[in-house]
Amino acid sequence: MVRKLCIIVVALATLIISCSNKPADRAKKDKHTITIAGSTSVMPFTEKLAEHFMIDHRKFVIDVQGGGSTAGIQACLNNTVNIGMSSRELKEGEKTLNTITICYDGIAVVIHPKNPLKALTMQQVSKIFSGEIKNWNQLGWIKRSIDAVTREEGSGTRSSFEELVMKGREIDDGIMVQDSNGSVKEVVATDPYAIGYISLGLIDQRVKALTIGGVIPSIRSIKTGRYKIVRPFLYVTNGELDEDGKQFVKFVLSKDGQGILKKEGLVGFYD
Amino acid sequence: MIKNPVKKEQFVKWVLITFALSSLLFLFLIFIFILFEGLPLFHKVGLKNIILGFKWAPTKGFFGIFPMIVSSFLVTFGALVIGAPMGLSCAIYLSEYSGKRLKMFLKPALELLAGIPSVVYGFLGVIYIVPIIRDYIGGSGFSLLATSIILGIMILPTVISISFDALMSVPKTYREGSFAMGATKWQTIYKVIIPAAKSGILASFILGMGRAIGETMAVIMIAGNALRIPSGILDPLRTLTGNIALELAYATGDHRLGLFSTGVVLLVIIMILNYIANFGIKRRM
Numbered sequence: 001m002v003r004k005l006c007i008i009v010v011a012l013a014t015l016i017i018s019c020s021n022k023p024a025d026r027a028k029k030d031k032h033t034i035t036i037a038g039s040t041s042v043m044p045f046t047e048k049l050a051e052h053f054m055i056d057h058r059k060f061v062i063d064v065q066g067g068g069s070t071a072g073i074q075a076c077l078n079n080t081v082n083i084g085m086s087s088r089e090l091k092e093g094e095k096t097l098n099t100i101t102i103c104y105d106g107i108a109v110v111i112h113p114k115n116p117l118k119a120l121t122m123q124q125v126s127k128i129f130s131g132e133i134k135n136w137n138q139l140g141w142i143k144r145s146i147d148a149v150t151r152e153e154g155s156g157t158r159s160s161f162e163e164l165v166m167k168g169r170e171i172d173d174g175i176m177v178q179d180s181n182g183s184v185k186e187v188v189a190t191d192p193y194a195i196g197y198i199s200l201g202l203i204d205q206r207v208k209a210l211t212i213g214g215v216i217p218s219i220r221s222i223k224t225g226r227y228k229i230v231r232p233f234l235y236v237t238n239g240e241l242d243e244d245g246k247q248f249v250k251f252v253l254s255k256d257g258q259g260i261l262k263k264e265g266l267v268g269f270y271d
Numbered sequence: 272m273i274k275n276p277v278k279k280e281q282f283v284k285w286v287l288i289t290f291a292l293s294s295l296l297f298l299f300l301i302f303i304f305i306l307f308e309g310l311p312l313f314h315k316v317g318l319k320n321i322i323l324g325f326k327w328a329p330t331k332g333f334f335g336i337f338p339m340i341v342s343s344f345l346v347t348f349g350a351l352v353i354g355a356p357m358g359l360s361c362a363i364y365l366s367e368y369s370g371k372r373l374k375m376f377l378k379p380a381l382e383l384l385a386g387i388p389s390v391v392y393g394f395l396g397v398i399y400i401v402p403i404i405r406d407y408i409g410g411s412g413f414s415l416l417a418t419s420i421i422l423g424i425m426i427l428p429t430v431i432s433i434s435f436d437a438l439m440s441v442p443k444t445y446r447e448g449s450f451a452m453g454a455t456k457w458q459t460i461y462k463v464i465i466p467a468a469k470s471g472i473l474a475s476f477i478l479g480m481g482r483a484i485g486e487t488m489a490v491i492m493i494a495g496n497a498l499r500i501p502s503g504i505l506d507p508l509r510t511l512t513g514n515i516a517l518e519l520a521y522a523t524g525d526h527r528l529g530l531f532s533t534g535v536v537l538l539v540i541i542m543i544l545n546y547i548a549n550f551g552i553k554r555r556m
Contacts, residue, residue: 040520066520067520067521068520068521069521070521070522070523071520071521071523074523145410147410147411147413152496152517152518152521153327153328153329153330153518153521153526154329154330154518154520154521154522154523154526155521159330170328173326173327173338173497173498173499174497174498174499174506174507175497176411176413176495176496176497176507177495177496177497177498177509177517178496179491179496179517179518179520186397187411187413190397190401190402191405191411191412193405193411194411
């Protein structure tokens with residue numbers, strides 16, 4: 001009985017140890033591992049870049065995780081990741097990190113495709129989210145309350161939106177909150193009376209991007225500086241990157257890497 | 272190994288005691304951990320500003336969670352309004368009316384209902400209940416009503432299985448006595464059996480409440496998570512659990528502490544609920 005128990009415990013222990021350690025050890029021996037974590041807005045694009053990078057560099061393993069801009073920056077400060085991803089500028093206290101701007105992203109104000117509205121001014125958008133405009137008939141559509149959706153406190157997209165659009169106004173407490181670009185898009189795509197804001201790169205036929213102040217959000221209008229709701233996508237590093245990390249960043253900033261980002265609807269450094 | 276049978280018995284006993292106490296240890300650790308992380312903010316911002324504060328904007332220094340406390344109670348109450356009568360009726364049918372065959376079929380089905388992950392309930396809510404409410408009743412659909420319906424369904428297995436056990440434990444002689452007095456079946460049920468099983472039925476409701484107030488994933492998906500106290504059943508709302516899960520990923524510094532404070536409040540509420548439940552039930556028994 002006791003012997004059996006001991007054997008089971010030992011077996012379990014070896015199993016757990018072997019499960020947790022071995023893959024990592026193997027990875028360290030003959031593979032180059034880069035861990036990247038942070039903004040959920042940058043993550044899908046980094047994943048795509050990593051995929052392409054790993055096709056040509058078979059010895060590399062790039063581990064991309066989410067968590068949010070702030071978490072990514074913190075992880076970078078603690079040296080738990082090689083590269084942190086951020087979709088907002090660094091704040092005081094984070095400025096010791098090096099930043100690499102990999103591209104620019106527009107934030108599009110989106111509505112359901114069935115909504116006939118095409119354009120809003122910046123002020124109208126900020127009034128919708130501050131709760132001053134509550135009904136679609138105030139914007140020339142049917143009499144129906146607006147189902148505005150915002151992001152949660154602490155999100156990089158939200159803080160960029162507050163800074164670039166709200167300009168001192170506060171986002172109303174009565175507005176719905178979702179915790180990712182994807183779920184905001186899901187709400188807007190299913191609710192004909194919803195309005196929200198998401199990364200320009202995620203726009204497809206399920207949601208409609210509004211013209212803001214007479215400018216359609218597009219790669220072109222962002223590049224020429226006419227579309228104003230734009231934020232940088234940053235990679236942050238704590239001190240000098242190691243050789244592996246440098247190779248990946250070099251790829252991201254190369255013509256190939258930027259081409260991939262452009263295909264995804266982001267604004268890079270090449271035409 | 273140990274040869275002496277008495278020593279062997281002792282050894283097994285001590286191993287088992289160690290494991291048994293470990294659950295107590297975990298409870299203690301969770302308690303210490305949450306208090307340790309959550310209390311500093313109470314000291315810094317003030318108990319009143321957190322519990323009775325109306326504004327939650329942790330990055331700007333406001334940590335009021337009063338609307339979330341109210342919302343948590345509202346969804347729990349809503350879940351009971353929907354789940355309790357349904358669950359009790361089901362339990363009564365199962366214990367008093369249904370034949371053996373149907374019981375054999377229904378009970379496992381209910382256990383399956385309990386095993387469905389909450390994210391699946393949330394998904395169903397988003398795909399079906401939210402659009403139906405939006406199209407036929409009004410509002411955005413992400414609302415107190417939708418959350419109450421989903422939570423009402425989620426607490427069904429708890430309510431049914433515990434009140435079923437309570438009804439079954441009513442001695443057969445009670446029923447026979449009632450019938451002998453000339454009472455009909457329904458009279459017997461609501462005059463004799465339900466009063467006799469009252470404490471167990473109450474316990475099932477309170478345990479259902481515990482499930483509803485602690486539910487997180489499904490609630491985040493369908494409650495809409497707005498920060499205001501809902502003014503009607505069609506308004507979105509945010510619960511205490513939802514607040515923690517929604518913002519933890521991005522939170523740092525005081526914001527993170529604020530979420531732990533939310534956890535402290537949740538812990539205290541659940542402790543009070545449990546205390547009331549135990550006290551109430553014991554007195555009635």
